[in-house]
Amino acid sequence: MSEGVAARPVSESRSERSEIIFPSDANAIGNLFGGRLMQFIDLAGAMAASRHARAYTVTAAMDHLDFVAPVKVGDLLILKSSVNRAFRTSMEVGVKAMVEDVREGRLRHVSSAYLTFVAVDATGARIEVPQVIAETEHQKRRFEDAGRRREMRSGEVQRRRDLRAMLAPEWHV
Secondary structure: OOOOOOOEEHHHOOEEEEEEOOHHHEOOOOEEOHHHHHHHHHHHHHHHHHHHHOOEEEEEEEEEEEEOOOOEOOOEEEEEEEEEEEOOOEEEEEEEEEEEEOOOOEEEEEEEEEEEEEEEOOOOOEOOOOOEEOOOHHHHHHHHHHHHHHHHHHHHHHHHHHHHHHHOOOOOO
């Protein structure tokens, strides 16, 4: 990390997005399309990543996504995101999606995801990002968990490269 990029607390990246689910967002039985939920999650994650990096960000991976419960037409979907950990040019962002029962004032968890974003300049070249300051115990746990997930991702990426090279050496560059 360069000397000119000061670390920032998780709280500065925290973002929230709300959507009312309309029939055009849903399948034939009135449930939100999974792909549309993924789009909403990606947008909420990008908000947190851009806030943290104070730069353009691009999605590099969505490597964990749980669909916990359906989202119905008419539901108020709330997506909350924040940066869990920053590396050199990339950041892991956690996104939690909930449906708010506006009459009861209760939230129901419907999905969670981890995404990796890369900070880029106006030409698309990677730029360094500030490190994350985890302040609460919950943030510290998420910070440590993000490091473990990165190690697992790196191992999996290498395993796939090795497999491709072994199965089709003529395709491997």
